[in-house]
Amino acid sequence: MGVDGILPWTLPYDWENFKAVTKGKAFLMGRKSFESEDYLGSDYKNFILTRNPQLKMKPNSQPIHSIADFLQEVEQEDEAFILGGGRVFAEALEMGVVDKMYLTLVNAQPEGDTFFPEVDWSQWQEIDSFYHPTDNRHAHDFYIKTYIKKQ
Numbered sequence: 075m076g077v078d079g080i081l082p083w084t085l086p087y088d089w090e091n092f093k094a095v096t097k098g099k100a101f102l103m104g105r106k107s108f109e110s111e112d113y114l115g116s117d118y119k120n121f122i123l124t125r126n127p128q129l130k131m132k133p134n135s136q137p138i139h140s141i142a143d144f145l146q147e148v149e150q151e152d153e154a155f156i157l158g159g160g161r162v163f164a165e166a167l168e169m170g171v172v173d174k175m176y177l178t179l180v181n182a183q184p185e186g187d188t189f190f191p192e193v194d195w196s197q198w199q200e201i202d203s204f205y206h207p208t209d210n211r212h213a214h215d216f217y218i219k220t221y222i223k224k225q
């Protein structure tokens with residue numbers, strides 16, 4: 075899901091869908107994702123996981139030191155999004171604090187240095203699946219799938 079600090083693919087429709095689904099919601103992301111050229115912050119609130127107290131912030135962003143602190147900050151929100159990267163996804167899934175996943179499954183085998191964690195799929199139910207074919211804006215076809223945690 076990442077290579078050299080950026081995404082391994084360019085999929086404009088996936089970005090458009092991401093913006094629509096996450097509009098007005100709070101985000102949590104790791105410091106490297108925050109510093110990535112691909113950074114796309116929330117225009118509401120961005121919480122940046124870092125151990126560096128000097129990290130320079132951008133508009134609508136604030137540092138945070140643990141996923142537990144993030145959960146406290148967004149306690150009153152109806153929904154908040156964890157945007158990665160790899161270890162942040164792994165940690166959040168291990169903590170059992172994720173109840174919905176939006177996954178884009180790209181039909182490509184690029185070089186990568188950051189990977190989505192292993193998931194115990196027996197705990198998840200697919201509730202939506204959208205297919206986007208290749209076209210002049212998209213070099214790869216892909217699915218956007220939504221899963222909810224089984225009770």
Ligand SMILES: NC(=O)c1ccc[n+]([C@@H]2O[C@H](COP(=O)([O-])OP(=O)(O)OC[C@H]3O[C@@H](n4cnc5c(N)ncnc54)[C@H](OP(=O)(O)O)[C@@H]3O)[C@@H](O)[C@H]2O)c1
Nearest residue numbers: 075076077079080081104105106107123124125158159160
């Ligand atoms: N395909 C996707 O959906 C997607 C999504 C997000 C990112 N990406 C890609 O993934 C790559 C970046 O991901 P990454 O896994 O390398 O890095 P990352 O998770 O974005 O950032 C890692 C940094 O977050 C901070 N951090 C992580 N866990 C922490 C914790 N528990 N407490 C405090 N700080 C914590 C640390 O920052 P400090 O070093 O400052 O302490 C750590 O170095 C890029 O290539 C990006 O484009 C892809």
